[in-house]
Amino acid sequence: MKIQAVKGTRDFYPAEMARHNWIVDGWKAASLRNGFEEYDGPIFEYLKMYQVKSGDEIVEQLFSLQDRGGRDLAIRPEITPTLARMVNQRINALPRPIKWFSVPRLCRAERPQKGRLREFFQWNIDIIGEDRPEADAEVIFTTVDYLRSIGLTSQDVRAKISSRRLLAAVLKRIGIPADDLDSLYALLDKKPKLPAETFEALLAERVPDAEQAGRISEFMSLDSVDRVEEFIAGDEEGLNALTELKVAFAALELMGIADYCAFDPSIVRGLAYYTGVVFEVHDVGGELRAICGGGRYDNLLRDFGGPSVAATGMGMGDAVLEILLREKGLLDEQVPKRQLAYFVACADRAFSKEMYSITAAIRSRGRSANFSYKLGGLGKQLKTASAQNASTCIIIGQEYLDKRELIVKDMSTGEQTVVPAEAFLAGLKGD
Ligand code: HAM
Numbered sequence: 001m002k003i004q005a006v007k008g009t010r011d012f013y014p015a016e017m018a019r020h021n022w023i024v025d026g027w028k029a030a031s032l033r034n035g036f037e038e039y040d041g042p043i044f045e046y047l048k049m050y051q052v053k054s055g056d057e058i059v060e061q062l063f064s065l066q067d068r069g070g071r072d073l074a075i076r077p078e079i080t081p082t083l084a085r086m087v088n089q090r091i092n093a094l095p096r097p098i099k100w101f102s103v104p105r106l107c108r109a110e111r112p113q114k115g116r117l118r119e120f121f122q123w124n125i126d127i128i129g130e131d132r133p134e135a136d137a138e139v140i141f142t143t144v145d146y147l148r149s150i151g152l153t154s155q156d157v158r159a160k161i162s163s164r165r166l167l168a169a170v171l172k173r174i175g176i177p178a179d180d181l182d183s184l185y186a187l188l189d190k191k192p193k194l195p196a197e198t199f200e201a202l203l204a205e206r207v208p209d210a211e212q213a214g215r216i217s218e219f220m221s222l223d224s225v226d227r228v229e230e231f232i233a234g235d236e237e238g239l240n241a242l243t244e245l246k247v248a249f250a251a252l253e254l255m256g257i258a259d260y261c262a263f264d265p266s267i268v269r270g271l272a273y274y275t276g277v278v279f280e281v282h283d284v285g286g287e288l289r290a291i292c293g294g295g296r297y298d299n300l301l302r303d304f305g306g307p308s309v310a311a312t313g314m315g316m317g318d319a320v321l322e323i324l325l326r327e328k329g330l331l332d333e334q335v336p337k338r339q340l341a342y343f344v345a346c347a348d349r350a351f352s353k354e355m356y357s358i359t360a361a362i363r364s365r366g367r368s369a370n371f372s373y374k375l376g377g378l379g380k381q382l383k384t385a386s387a388q389n390a391s392t393c394i395i396i397g398q399e400y401l402d403k404r405e406l407i408v409k410d411m412s413t414g415e416q417t418v419v420p421a422e423a424f425l426a427g428l429k430g431d
Contacts, residue, residue: 008110008118014338020121022335023318024103027123030146031101034138036125039100041082047072049081053273053303056186061108063118075107078315079124080273080300087128088306096129096309115289115320123292126313128301133244136277136296136312137251143281143292143314144257151330157291159257160264161279163245164295167219167268169238170231174215176207182272189268191220193289220266225249228265241276248277273297277312283324291324292316342369343385343411347378347397354396358406358421362394365428369394385411394424 005011012020031038047064063075076082079102087098102124110116125142127135140159147157167188168181176184187206191199200217207213219231225245232238245263252261269278278295282288294314302308325331344359346352355371362369372384378395385393395407399418406424409416 006118008112010117010119018338019322019331019335020318023321024121024123026146026150027103027316028101030142030149031123031125034099034125034142034145036099036101036142039083039086039102040104041076041079041086041102043105044073044075045082045085047074049085049304050074050077053081053300056272057270058108061110063107063109076104077106077108078271079104079106079122080126080271080297080313080315081304083124083126083128083313084300084304084306084311087309088301088304091301091306091309097135098128099126100128101125115317115323117319121318123316123318124313126311128311129309130312131298131310133248133277134251135310136279137248137255139294139312139314140248140252140261140279141255141257143294143316144260146316147281147291148257148260150325150334152324152328154259156284156324156328157260157281158284159261159279159281160267161245161248161261161277162263162265162267163241163277164269164274165276166228166232166238166241166245167265169235169241170219170228171216173232173235173238174212174219175209176212176216180206185268185272186270188216188220188266189270191266191268222265223263225263245277269293269295273300273303275299279314281316288320288324291320338389339368340370340385340388340390341367342392342394343381343388343390344369344371344394344396345378345381345385346375347395347407349375351396351400354400358394358396361425362428365425367428382409 010016028038047062050062051059058077062077065073067073083100087094103121104124105119106122107119110118112118125139127139140161144159171181171184172178184206187202203213203216204210207216222228225242228242232242249261249263252258267278267280274295275298276296280290280293282290292314296310296312298310299308300311322331342362344355344362346355352375359369359371370388370390372381375381382393390411393409393411395409397407399405400421404421405418406421407416408419408424
């Protein structure tokens with residue numbers, strides 16, 4: 001019986017693993033240099049945790065299960081609810097603002113397609129306990145800081161920024177009842193992903209008044225904050241939201257990444273818990289799905305039974321990022337090749353015992369070393385050493401038996417020197 005991998009999952013052979021590790025290492029380095037600390041949680045939680053505030057889309061995509069005690073559980077589709085639960089548990093002991101990051105493996109029962117899998121990794125950064133819009137800007141800065149560090153320029157990617165709070169005020173002004181907002185957000189979030197006519201038809205179904213629907217579409221097509229005031233017409237909540245957004249943009253300017261950022265009111269976000277500034281990073285070509293998304297979620301900790309504490313953050317998956325990097329030719333050249341410090345070869349099969357002991361001696365001094373079980377001729381072993389990217393090859397020949405000397409071959413220059421074995425091993429200790 002031949003068993004296939006489950007649709008929408010990936011196998012990480014060493015070449016894929018090397019790419020994956022390079023991406024994760026970059027995420028971690030960017031988090032640390034921006035002052036975030038790492039955390040993690042369990043890969044499954046109570047099902048109800050995702051039913052509270054994540055929104056219908058996530059709930060439909062849950063991999064859920066029942067344990068033997070009949071408890072309803074779900075594999076995590078995101079880590080933000082876990083973060084809220086963990087922070088709530090220690091809210092009084094944790095110095096604020098809490099700046100944490102994580103790289104969880106997540107599962108969503110999505111229909112697999114380009115950049116969308118059923119199992120993926122997602123870099124998360126979150127700032128909890130800071131309500132200033134500068135914190136939203138810091139999340140966006142950290143995201144851009146990473147993307148820039150791997151060679152993506154402002155010609156390649158754009159952080160599209162808007163505000164749920166502003167959108168709520170605009171919708172209220174247009175005359176949409178507050179109770180309809182959540183379901184309307186889910187539809188508006190789909191605007192950029194749907195053909196224009198399909199979106200207009202769905203909007204007309206939800207908002208039958210053509211003038212109201214037209215105003216919504218008009219607002220969502222704005223390309224600068226200058227005309228926003230027209231849509232809020234003095235509404236205090238709307239003006240406050242607009243001020244917040246402007247402060248965030250000013251901070252992004254100060255942080256030197258204004259060229260990566262743009263106001264885009266069509267960014268709504270699919271998750272239900274966002275309350276303020278929201279953003280997504282997209283490829284400028286507009287071919288791919290969002291590289292990442294996030295925003296402010298000031299009510300989630302309270303909704304999970306904790307105190308009311310401000311929070312903002314983002315999540316970036318590995319799938320779209322990898323596609324974009326490959327398309328831009330930025331992936332394979334940056335992923336480090338397999339590295340091996342030493343390859344131990346034998347000039348003759350008779351020295352295989354020494355090969356084992358010298359390899360072990362090098363490894364026990366903390367250096368990487370490998371050898372070939374098959375041995376074969378010296379030429380073949382040197383080929384294997386090259387294939388494994390060994391920097392140096394140690395050749396054991398007759399001089400080892402005669403004088404305890406090793407041939408040390410620099411694999412980049414081809415230069416060979418003869419070194420007493422004892423001196424060679426002693427030299428490994430120091431540096
Ligand atoms: P999200 O928009 O659901 O937000 O996901 C964020 C990113 O995760 C997406 O832009 C995409 O890169 C990646 N992603 C999501 N679903 C998939 C999938 N099925 N396959 C591959 N990649 C995927 C959240 O998850 C929020 N919890 C982020 C957040 C953190 N907001 C505040 N803090």
